[in-house]
Amino acid sequence: MFHSILAIVCKDLLLIIRKPMFSIISLLVPLLFIIFYALVIHTSSTNPIVIANHSEGPYTDRFIDILQEIKSVEGPYLEIITLDSELAFEKYNNRQVDALLEIPKSFEKNLSTGKQSALKLKVFNINSDGTKNYQLRIDHALYEFHKSLNEESIISTNEDMTFVQDTPMKSYVSTGLLIFSVLLTSMVSTGTLMAREWEERTAKSIVLTPKGFLPLIVGKWVTAFLVTVVNTVLVLPLLYILLGYPIGQMTTLVWFYLLLFFLYGSAAGVLLGVLFKKTLPIVPISVVIGMSEFLVSSLESYIRGFAHGGMTEWLWRLGSWWPSSEIIDTIRFTVEGFEQIAINWGALFYMALWVGLMIIIALIKLNKQLSFTQGQ
Amino acid sequence: MKKWQAILAIHNRNMKILIRQKQMLIQPIIVPLVLLFLMVVIFGGGGDNWPVVIADESKSVESQALMEAFKNSESNITPYFDLIEMNPYEAEKKVSEGRLHLFIKIPDNFVESKNIELKTYNINSDAMKNVRLRVEHALNKYFEQQGELKVISHQVTEQPNDVWRSAFYGGSSVLLTLFLGSMIIAANLHAFDHENRSVKEIILTPTGSITAGLGIILTSVYVSLIISLIPLTLSILFLHFDFHFYNILLVYLSIIPLLIGCAGIGLLLGACFKQYRVLQPLIILIAIGTYIIGGGFAGVNMLMPLAREIANIWIFSVIFEWFNPVIHNFAISFSFRQYTFLLLAGILGFLFTFIAYRFKLRNSIFGGQ
Amino acid sequence: MDNNKLIEEKFVVEINKVDLIFNKNSKKEFKALEKLDIKIRNGQIFCLLGPNGSGKTTTINLINGLLEPTHGDITVLGMKPSKSRKTVLRKISLVPQETALYNDLTARENLLFHARYYGVNRKYISKKVDEVLGIVQLKNRQNDRVGTFSGGMQRRLALARALLTEPEILLLDEPTLGVDVQSRNAIWEQIRTLALEGKTVILTTNYMEEAEALGEQVLIIDKGKPVKSGSPNELKRYIGQKQMIIHFTDTTYAKQVYDYIAKDYDVTFKGNQLNVNTNTLNIQFQLLQQLSKYEKHMSHLDYSEPNLQDVFLHFTGKELRD
Known part of the structure; x- marks a missing residue:
C-alpha cells in the first residue's frame, strides 16, 4: 500500500x-x-475625494483637519486628492474622481457670525454604494466638527462593544x-x-x-x-x-x-x-x-x-x-x-x-x- | 465566397460542439452569474437599510424626535435603518450573538444627559463603519431638525437617481459575460482541436487554417452576445436595473470589436497553452481580476491609489470604465478616442488569430500525429 | 503444486451462457453480450475475432472483472473475477487498446511506476524492468519520453508493462491496432514466445491475418453473440473445401475431361477450367495420374482454399458496423 x-x-x-x-x-x-x-478592500475604508475650498480661516482649517483625520481602525475615511479648487473641479469634470466637496467662500464668515453654512457634495452617482459612502463620511466629519465646536450641545454616544x-x-x-x-x-x-x-x-x-x-x-x-x-x-x-x-x-x-x-x-x-x-x-x-x-x-x-x-x-x-x-x-x-x-x-x-x-x-x-x- | 462558406462551416461545427459539450458553454454563464448573485446578496444589493433595534426608554418629546430622525434617515435609494421590533433584553442577546450589529438604547435620562447607548457586535471595521456612521447621520439629522446644525451638506448628483448597487453589479455582470464569454469560448474551441486531435484537419484545409480561427471568433462573439442576455434580463427583472434601449443597443454594437479582440486573445492563449485545464483558470482569473480591480465591483475612481494606477495600465479595465456609464445612461455615446481604441481592439483580435493559426498551430504538430 | 496441476487440467477461463445487459429495464437497455460460451485452456492463444462493436472488449472486461455478467457464470482460474477481484488481478495482465501510458514519462519511468504501484518486490524492480524492455526490444529507447514513440513502440511498451507482473493470463485488446508490419511481426513473435512459456493469451482483433497467425482457438463474435469457434483450419473447412483448379488450353478439352471425371469427383466446369474439390493429397495425386494423358492440353494448375476472411464474412455478413 x-x-x-x-x-x-x-x-x-x-x-x-x-x-x-x-x-x-x-x-x-x-x-x-x-x-x-x-x-x-480599501474601498470599504477609504474613498478618494477632491475638495474645492473657497474659504479661509480657523473654522475652515479645523473642518479640513477633521476631513483629513477621520478614520476607522483600518485607515482614513477619505483620501483627499486635492484641496485646490480649480484642480478639484478639473478632476471631477474629467471623471478622474467620483466626489467633490465644495466649501463655499461664506463658510468662515457664516460660522463666525453663527449662521448656518451649506457645503455642496457633488457625486457621480453611478453606484449607490459610493454615493452612500460619501454622504456618511461627510456626515461623520460634520458630526466631529460640531463636537469640536461645542461638545456639550451634541448628543454623545456610549458604545459597548462585543469584542475589545x-x-x-x-x-x-x-x-x-x-x-x-x-x-x-x-x-x-x-x-x-x-x-x-x-x-x-x-x-x-x-x-x-x-x-x-x-x-x-x-x-x-x-x-x-x-x-x-x-x-x-x-x-x-x-x-x-x-x-x-x-x-x-x-x-x-x-x-x-x-x-x-x-x-x-x-x-x-x-x-x-x-x-x-x-x-x-x-x-x-x-x-x-x-x-x-x-x-x-x-x-x-x-x-x-x-x-x-x-x-x-x-x-x-x-x-x-x-x-x-x-x-x-x-x-x-x-x-x-x-x-x-x-x-x-x-x-x-x-x-x-x-x-x-x-x-x-x-x-x-x-x-x-x-x-x-x-x-x- | 469559399472562405465565407468555410467560416460558416466552422461556426456551425462550433455551435454543435458548444451545445453538446455543455461544460464549455456553462463556464461563461455560471461564473458571472454566481459572482453577481453573491455580490448582490452579500454586499447589500437589496438597499442601504441596516437592521437595528432601538429602545426608547426616555419616552420624551426629544427622544421621540430622535426616533423620527432615525426613521427618516435615508440614502438616495432606501432608508438607512431597518427598525426591528424587539424587547431590549432579546436585542442585547441578539447583538452578543452577532445576529444584530447594533442595538440603540435611548436612556430614560436622555434629555439631561444628551447621551445614547450603543451595543455593537463589532465583528469588523466595515460593519462598524456602516453602523456608526449611520447613527451619526441620524444624529446630524436630529440636530438639523432642531436647528442646531451649523454646517449642512447638500448633495448634488450627476443623474437624478442613483444607480442601485445591485444594478451596477448587474451591468458589470453583463460586461463580464461578454468579455469572459468571447475569450474563454474561443480558447476552449481552440483547445478542443488539440484535445481531440483534429488540429491536422484544420491545418490542411484548402481554404487556409485561418478560416478556422475566424469561424471561432464568429462563434465566440455571437454566443457571448446571446448569453449576456441572461444577466441582462435578470438585472432588469430583479436588480432595479433601468433599461435604456438606445444605450444598451449602443453598448452591444460598440463592444463587438472589443469582443473580437478578446476572442483573439482567447485563441492566442489557446494556441500557447492548448489544454483546458491550463486555459480555464488563467482566463477566469483574468476575468475575475478585471472585474475586481478594473471597475466591475466598484468604479476605478473608488479604488486605492496603487489599484488606480494598475487599473490605468490594465487595458481590460476600459470594458467596465467605458461601458458602464453608457449602460446606466451617464453617457450617451463614446468619444472618438474610444471608438478608435475599440476598432483597434478588433484589428488586434484578427492579428492574434493570424498569429495563433499561422505560427502556433503549425508548431504543435509533430511526428506520428 | 497440486493447485497448478489442477489449473493445467481445467480451463483457465470459463464463460458459461453469459448475457450482459447495460441499463437493464430502462429505455436505454442494450444487450452487449448474449449467450456467450468460452472455454480457454492453459497456455492457449485464444482469439476473439469480430467487427467493431461486436463485444470483444466487453468480453475482456468481463474476464478482468471490470464488468459483471447479467446472467450466467464466469470463472478465471477457478475464481469469479467480480468476487475475487484482487486475487484474479494478481494473475492477469491487460494491455488495453489505448495503451494507457504516460506520454510525459520515459519508457523506463512508465515501467518503474507501474512496477512500484503494483507492488513488485523493490529489490527486483530494476532487473525486471530491464528484462521486459529487452523482451520488447525497447532497451535502446528506454530513456525517451513515450510521447515521442511510434504507435508500434507504444504497444510494445504496453506489452512490457503487462509482463512486469509475471501474469498467468495475458489479455491483449487489439494488440496490433494501427502498427506497422515490422512492429506487428515483432509483437506476434513475442506473443508466441509467451504462449510457449506457458502463459495463456487472450487477444481481441479484427485482423484476419492476426487471428490466423496466432489463434490456436478462434471465436468469431458478432453483435454480442458468439457465431462460430474452432481452430483457424476448422473454421475454414467449415465453409468450404480446398480446390484444385485445372486450366486447359481449350474449352473443348476441359469439357472432355469434365465428362470423364464428373462421375468420380466433385467437379464444376467453368469455361476452359475445372474446379475440383480435393481435401486430401491422395485424391489430388490420383486425379493427376488419371489425367496424365491430357497433360499436353493442360496449361497450368492452381490450388485455392477458403481464407479466414471468407469465413469471417460468411458468418458476419458484409453489412457495415459502426
Missing part, C-alpha cells in the same frame, strides 16, 4: 515537473486573487482568503490529478491492479497536499505584507484546521474528478465552490448581523448551516487573539462527516463506473 502510494506521488510529481504550466497557474490563481482583493476592538476588515477577510486559497488549490489539484488519469486514458492500467482505488486516492491526496503546502507557504507572507495578517499568531490548532480544509478540498476534488473524469468542468466548479466558501462561509459572521429577510437571510442560513463558517471564525478569533484556543468539536465532527461522505460517494461512483464501456 505504502509503496503504491509513493509510486503515484513520484509519478505525479514527475509529471508536474515535466509539464509545470498547470501547477504554476494553480498556484498563481489564489495568489493573484489575494492581490486583487487586497487592492480593492474592531477587527480591521482586511484582517477579517484575510482568514477567508487563506481558506479560499487552501480549498481552491487542494480541490483543483486533486480533481485534475484524478481526472487526468481518465482524460489521458491511463486509468485502466492503474485500476486493473490488485491494489484497488485507495492507493490511487491517497496518492493523489499526498501530491495535492504538497502542492497546497507550497501554495500556503507563498500565500501567508503575501497576506502578511498586503493585508497585515498576523501570521505569527497561527497556533497548532489553526494549522490543524487548515489541514481539515485541505481534506475537505481534496475530498471535493476527488468527487469532482470521479464524477466528471474531465478537467474541463473541474476548474470552474472549484472556482465557484471556493468563491462561495469565501463570500458566504468566511463572511458569515458579518452577514449574520444584517441578514434579516429576503435572499440574504436565505443565503446566510445556508452558510451558517455549513460547518466551514464556524471553523473559519474559530481560526479568525484565535489569530486575532479574541478567544481562548478551543477545539470546536461540533463543527469539526460535522466537517469530518462531510469529508467522509464525499469520499464514500466517490468510491461508490468509482466502483460503479468501472464499466469502461465497450471498445474503450
